[in-house]
Amino acid sequence: MIKTTNSQQGIIILILVLFYSFQACNPKNSTSKEEAKTSSIKSALTFYASFDSGINADFSLGDNQLYTSPIKSIDSAKVGLHKPDIMIAQDEGLIGSCLKFTERSSGYIFYRSEKNIVYDTSDWSGAISFWLSLDPAVDLQPGFCDPIQITDVSYNDAAIWVDFTKTNPRDFRLGVIGDRNSWNPSPEGPDNENPIFIEQLPVVKEPPFASGKWTHVLINFNHLNTENGVASLYLDGKLVGTRSDIVDPFTWDYEKSNILLGLSYIGLMDEVSIYNRLLTEEEITTLFQEKEHIKGLL
Template identity: 65%
Template structure:
């Protein structure tokens, strides 16, 4: 009789512990889902621009002008055409991270861009933002000689209130983040090419042997905070992992805002997809969440 009672008590205790563990696991799963949903909602609120390239080169979501433009050179703004008009760049189905994407096939004259106005929330006193996109290429074999900027955001050029990432001009190629303030402040007495100037190079955050490949997509995220203050910061993330931060950026970034643009694929050869911009610097949790969205940024709009 005592053995039966002991056996029954043991079974009940095991059932109780099993039920308790199951409840804890279900609670953890629920909390994880709630955390993901909360992060997604917060990211959606911060979104200012998104181009998936799935059905068009125009943005899926934009606070400003969402149309893509093509221009023969930066000075020929009056000659800009709406749409994609460079034969060496195509929007191709099945070539993107999730569906369609942009395919850059060779280095050639001309530029494609989106307007920065309202799509990037620029501020002359305290400016923060995040820029996110995906690349797929083998830098050593796909790129032609010379510097290559997959993205460049400026009203003048790379060396004057410019924000960009680039591959260096020779193999093995480094991948660098440039956040370069007003040229007349950081280099008032220029001598020689700016991109060979030690003062210029000190303003870059670089990655040697970056993890780019033809076989997989690499997520690139630029985090900007506090620009146009005495303590601005710029950070680079690849595949959700922090690669470096430049702190104490005190050089001003002065834009003629309506003339500033988001240029894509300057000298770039490879695939690009999922360009999105947010109105503040993202946290590391948000960056990892953005990096792992099942359907990309489109998830935020559903």
């Protein structure tokens, strides 16, 4: 054992005190890591709607305006929110205000996809994040409900969405469905009852939605329009479903593609954001745990 004198011990203690004081004042490693994470998420962001300052997106690479189509025809759309059953609910959101859907009705509200989603015909990746608050068993009326649906045509043709099934107890499903003429070249009967269609949907039994509770939903997709397409669903930061056999192409008329919100949905929606690449597990955890993270980036 090496013995030290009192003076040597004092010098060692002083050095340790100075070292930890320096670390506390200059947390370079942790700061660099946080800065890198923040910069990474910010650089991937292409669209963000908080609904705190109205219906238009806070940040967008494309058109930031919300549109309403009173009937199920995008061609009849007008700028603005023109559905009495949908409103901005002040101070009811996850953060600040949110969108509130009060009944099931015809028509759509949507944002344009062009540039707000970085679509790629050869190797397409991205992520979609948003928050919901509802009790599906109590709030939803009978029938399928798609809180978000992104497509240029329909749910069954080059589309990305999540839905609640049509009757209680309701499952929550992820749909990342390629071109209809690829996966269903000889259609018979309604597609939503077709076994080929249903087999493509990761299903969450007893999803964690509840009245008075906000649930984070994140869709990750990677390498669509290749032979190695993958899509995953996260709820409250946890992986709950994956589809890894997506080979059908996703062919869009980009200018006609849209981000539709709240199809037959009744409940609250907040903090919708879209990214131009697959998000990492750490980034997904950040979006879930640090609820004001996106607003802080802007």
